[in-house]
Amino acid sequence: xxxxxxxxxxxxxxxxxxxxxxxxxxxxxxxxxxxxxxxxxxxxxxxxxxxxxxxxxxxxxxxxxxxxxxxxxxxxxxxxxxxxxxxxxxxxxxxxxxxxxxxxxxxxxxxxxxxxxxxxxxxxxxxxxxxxxxxxxxxxxxxxxxxxxxxxxxxxxxxxxxxxxxxxxxxxxxxxxxxxxxxxxxxxxxxxxxxxxxxxxxxxxxxxxxxxxxxxxxxxxxxxxxxxxxxxxxxxxxxxxxxxxxxxxxxxxxxxxxxxxxxxxxxxxxxxxxxxxxxxxxxxxxxxxxxxxxxxxxxx
Amino acid sequence: xxxxxxxxxxxxxxxxxxxxxxxxxxxxxxxxxxxxxxxxxxxxxxxxxxxxxxxxxxxxxxxxxxxxxxxxxxxxxxxxxxxxxxxxxxxxxxxxxxxxxxxxxxxxxxxxxxxxxxxxxxxxxxxxxxxxxxxxxxxxxxxxxxxxxxxxxxxxxxxxxxxxxxxxxxxxxxxxxxxxxxxxxxxxxxxxxxxxxxxxxxxxxxxxxxxxxxxxxxxxxxxxxxxxxxxxxxxxxxxxxxxxxxxxxxxxxxxxxxxxxxxxxxxxxxxxxxxxxxxxxxxxxxxxxxxxxxxxxxxxxxxxxxxxxxxxxxxxxxxxxxxxxxxxx
Numbered sequence: 112x113x114x115x116x117x118x119x120x121x122x123x124x125x126x127x128x129x130x131x132x133x134x135x136x137x138x139x140x141x142x143x144x145x146x147x148x149x150x151x152x153x154x155x156x157x158x159x160x161x162x163x164x165x166x167x168x169x170x171x172x173x174x175x176x177x178x179x180x181x182x183x184x185x186x187x188x189x190x191x192x193x194x195x196x197x198x199x200x201x202x203x204x205x206x207x208x209x210x211x212x213x214x215x216x217x218x219x220x221x222x223x224x225x226x227x228x229x230x231x232x233x234x235x236x237x238x239x240x241x242x243x244x245x246x247x248x249x250x251x252x253x254x255x256x257x258x259x260x261x262x263x264x265x266x267x268x269x270x271x272x273x274x275x276x277x278x279x280x281x282x283x284x285x286x287x288x289x290x291x292x293x294x295x296x297x298x299x300x301x302x303x304x305x306x307x308x309x310x311x312x313x314x315x316x317x318x319x320x321x322x323x324x325x326x327x328x329x330x331x332x333x334x335x336x337x338x339x340x341x342x343x344x345x346x347x348x349x350x351x352x353x354x355x356x357x358x359x360x361x362x363x364x365x366x367x368x369x370x371x372x373x374x375x376x377x378x379x380x381x382x383x384x385x386x387x388x389x390x391x392x393x394x395x396x397x398x399x400x401x402x403x404x405x406x407x408x409x410x411x
Numbered sequence: 412x413x414x415x416x417x418x419x420x421x422x423x424x425x426x427x428x429x430x431x432x433x434x435x436x437x438x439x440x441x442x443x444x445x446x447x448x449x450x451x452x453x454x455x456x457x458x459x460x461x462x463x464x465x466x467x468x469x470x471x472x473x474x475x476x477x478x479x480x481x482x483x484x485x486x487x488x489x490x491x492x493x494x495x496x497x498x499x500x501x502x503x504x505x506x507x508x509x510x511x512x513x514x515x516x517x518x519x520x521x522x523x524x525x526x527x528x529x530x531x532x533x534x535x536x537x538x539x540x541x542x543x544x545x546x547x548x549x550x551x552x553x554x555x556x557x558x559x560x561x562x563x564x565x566x567x568x569x570x571x572x573x574x575x576x577x578x579x580x581x582x583x584x585x586x587x588x589x590x591x592x593x594x595x596x597x598x599x600x601x602x603x604x605x606x607x608x609x610x611x612x613x614x615x616x617x618x619x620x621x622x623x624x625x626x627x628x629x630x631x632x633x634x635x636x637x638x639x640x641x642x643x644x645x646x647x648x649x650x651x652x653x654x655x656x657x658x659x660x661x662x663x664x665x666x667x668x669x670x671x672x673x674x675x676x677x678x679x680x681x682x683x684x685x686x687x688x689x690x691x692x693x694x695x696x697x698x699x700x701x702x703x704x705x706x707x708x709x710x711x712x713x714x715x716x717x718x719x720x721x722x723x724x725x726x727x728x729x730x731x732x733x734x735x736x737x738x739x740x
Contacts, residue, residue, distance in 0.1 A: 145519065152516050160504040163545075237498055243465045246488035246518060407481060408467040409423070 149247065153255035161260055168260055175264030176271075179212045183272050186336075197341040202279035203368055204337065205272055210292070210360045211336040213269025214299030215328070218307065220262035224253045225307040227325060230314045234406075243407075250308075250399055270296070282367055291363045291381070298388035299335070299359035303328055305395025306354060312402025327354060335360045340373040351376065355387045412569060412601045413439040413462060418471035420457050420625075431457040433625035434471070439618075441568070442599040444591075446606060446616035446633070454625040455605050459571055462603070463493055476568050489518060492562035496574030500558055501546045507557055508542040511564060518565035525564070532560040536590060552583030559590060569601045570594070576608055588614055609707075645669070645706040646678045646690055651699035658697075666690055674701065 161168050183205050190201035224230060233239045233253075242249045273292055282288060310324020335356045339347055350357040358380065365371070365378040372378055420432040432454045439445055449455050460466035461473055464480030464487050473480060478487045494500070501510040515525040533539055536556040541549060549557060555575060562570060572591075576584045592615055594600050604611060612619055612633055619636060621629035629636065646666075650657075653674045659666055664684030670677040680690050687705055694700060 149516055152513060156502055156505060156509065156513055159509075160502065163504050237495070240460065240465050241493075241495065241498060241500060243484065244463055244488055244491070244493045246485045248485075407465065 146247070146251070150251050150255040153252065154258045157256050157258045158260065171261040172264035175216070175261045176268035179208075179265055179268035179272060182212070183208055197338040199338045200280070202276045203364075203370075205276035206280060206282075206368065207338065207360060207364055208336045209269045209272030209274075209276055210295050210299065210364060211269070211332040212272065213266050213296045214356075214360065215303055215332045216262045216265030216267075216269055217296060217300035218303035218328075220259055220266065221254045222304045222307040223259045223262065224257040225311040226328075227310065227314050227322065230311050234315075239406075249403060266296075277367070280368060282369075288367050291367050294381075294384060295360055295363035298363075298384045299332070299356055301388045301392045302354065302356045302359050303332060305392045306331065308395035308399040312398040312405075315402040315406045331356045332360075339376055344375070347376065351380075352387075355384075355391055359384050359388050412441040412443075412476055413437075413603075414472070414474045415458075415462075416472040418458070418461060418473055419469045420454075420461065420466065421469040431625055432461070432468075435622070435625075435627050436471075437620060437627065437630055439601060439603070441601055442595070444595045444602045444604070444615055444617050446604050446612040446619040447622070448606060448612065448619060449622035453622045455622055456573070457625075458622065459573065459603065459605060463491060463571060464488070489565065490568045492565065492567035492570045494558050494562045494570070494572045494575055496555075496572075496577045499546065499554065501554070501561055503547045504545055506543050507538065507546055507549070510546060510557070510561060511542075514561050514564050520565055528564060528566070529560075532564065535593070536560050536586070552579050552586070555579060555583065555587060556590070559587065563594060563600070566598070567600065569603065572602065572604045572606075574606055574608075575604070576606070576611055584610075591615055643679050643681050644687065646680060646687065646694070646703060647706055648676050648678065648694055648698075648703045649674045649701040650676060651701055655698055657694065663690070663693060677706075 186204055186208055187201050190196065190204060196204055219226075224233065230239075233242075239249070242252050245252060270292075277284060277288075306324055306327045310328070313324060331350065331354060334342070334346075334350060339351070339357050339361045342350075347357070351361075352358070362372065362376065362378065362380045363384055365376075366381045370378070372380075415438075416436045418432055418435040419430065422429045422431055435454075435458060447455055447459070457466065461468050462475055462480060464484035467481045475487060476490050478490075480487050501507070502513060511525075511529055514520075515522070515529075520528075533542065536559065538553075538557060538560060541553055541557065546554065546557065559575070575591075576587055579587065588611065591602060591604075595602050595615075602615075604616060606612060616633055619629065619631065619633050620627055648657075651674075657668050657676050657678065659668070664681070666678055666680035666685060668676055669679045678690065678694070680687075691703060694703075
């Protein structure tokens with residue numbers, strides 16, 4: 112007698128589970144999906160706009176990649192002369208470089224408008240005000256609308272350097288090591304992006320304050336390109352726990368290369384890479400929100 | 412639709428605190444077409460920013476379509492349209508059509524509604540041949556029409572316009588004004604038009620608010636203002652003899668010299684009192700004139716006179732309102 116029975120009974124188990132989700136969750140998920148789609152469309156539009164000058168774009172992307180090649184070559188030549196750095200041979204150091212460049216490229220591809228000169232220009236021209244009149248989060252807009260393909264050149268070159276270095280260093284590429292490299296790149300990119308967010312928050316207060324942010328973005332990743340054992344404990348502490356770019360790059364590299372780190376920096380810390388980077392990204396997000404709130408309160 | 416009580420905004424500048432908006436209160440009903448005028452630096456854009464949620468008031472209350480702008484910015488953004496005369500909201504390097512597509516997705520306009528509405532807007536504003544062109548290649552007049560279409564596509568309840576006719580030629584201005592008039596009449600969209608253009612106000616606005624030094628110094632109909640001031644014009648004459656005095660007599664019908672500088676005399680006269688031709692004849696009869704021109708009153712001129720306290724129509728100066736100390740925000 113199917114008539115008097117509620118519809119649920121005749122569905123599959125999966126559907127029953129779905130129906131039991133509270134409406135707020137379903138609504139929130141729907142909102143998240145539509146918002147993400149909007150950002151993807153904005154990013155696609157930004158890419159299409161850049162495609163209008165394909166040759167120019169290609170040149171810039173290749174140039175960005177070449178810069179990485181030049182830097183890596185410089186390191187190799189340096190190590191050729193001096194042998195090792197902190198006991199690490201050339202390919203191992205190049206692996207670090209590759210990870211650093213790749214993560215920097217990823218972070219800047221998304222967050223380039225957060226840099227001080229760009230953001231202050233947007234504020235001065237009134238473009239940021241215009242962004243605030245749109246029914247989207249200003250951060251989402253800034254990231255999606257200004258995706259810069261040329262930084263992807265840096266990302267690709269970095270990954271290429273990692274592949275090259277890994278082969279030379281005798282890394283056995285497996286699903287695990289590849290996943291670790293991906294983890295390292297994404298986590299370090301998250302850290303760099305968080306630094307960009309914090310610097311951007313300071314830009315709302317004064318441009319000078321955010322210069323420190325620039326230093327961290329470029330200086331920090333450069334520092335993380337060398338094995339951490341060459342640095343003193345104070346610097347190590349800062350770049351592993353405070354601005355965890357080294358935790359995201361150096362420690363996973365240890366695991367990939369099958370090395371043991373110096374005392375205080377064991378390889379098993381790689382388990383903490385993702386959560387610590389995520390936490391730092393959350394801090395960045397809070398700083399950004401504070402910055403926007405201050406902007407809205409103080410005007411431009 | 413819009414309600415402001417005791418709105419204030421204080422900025423901290425290097426020269427000390429500046430009160431850009433000093434206690435403004437007004438009420439705009441749905442469907443009104445309000446002109447918002449005032450000299451540069453008077454506080455117009457600050458007020459508009461507070462109404463659109465971009466700026467937090469220092470004190471006072473503001474509500475737009477029942478929402479508190481700075482608290483519910485995104486929600487309000489879906490219901491309002493903002494057009495900046497000198498800045499573009501469109502995607503510069505992409506064909507115009509794509510800007511409309513993106514706006515449709517941004518404001519979550521259902522596809523069927525969007526297509527129908529866009530078709531109508533394109534027809535009314537003559538955007539058909541422009542849809543495939545990148546926005547950067549459009550002329551100012553074409554771009555302005557496109558910006559209006561883009562701002563109006565999500566069917567906002569309130570439209571904020573900042574100098575939409577600036578720099579446009581006569582034909583483009585007429586097109587924009589016709590469009591806005593129809594929009595307000597047919598769809599009942601509330602329009603807040605910030606402008607320096609007296610014609611914009613005269614042809615479109617049923618109500619005018621004038622702000623100066625952060626205070627609302629006029630809030631009434633355009634008609635009342637015209638009756639009081641709009642009918643005066645100024646005759647500017649360059650006399651051959653810089654030391655000559657222009658004496659007015661009874662036949663000058665109240666025309667008076669308001670300014671003298673070297674050769675030049677500014678003579679203000681009322682339309683109903685004496686015609687320009689007659690006044691010119693009177694001046695030529697007594698003096699040797701090198702050159703002359705007739706100046707129509709600028710809204711800034713009117714504003715300056717209002718601010719100087721010249722007789723205002725009764726009941727049009729709104730009092731400075733303040734909120735009681737226990738106001739929540």
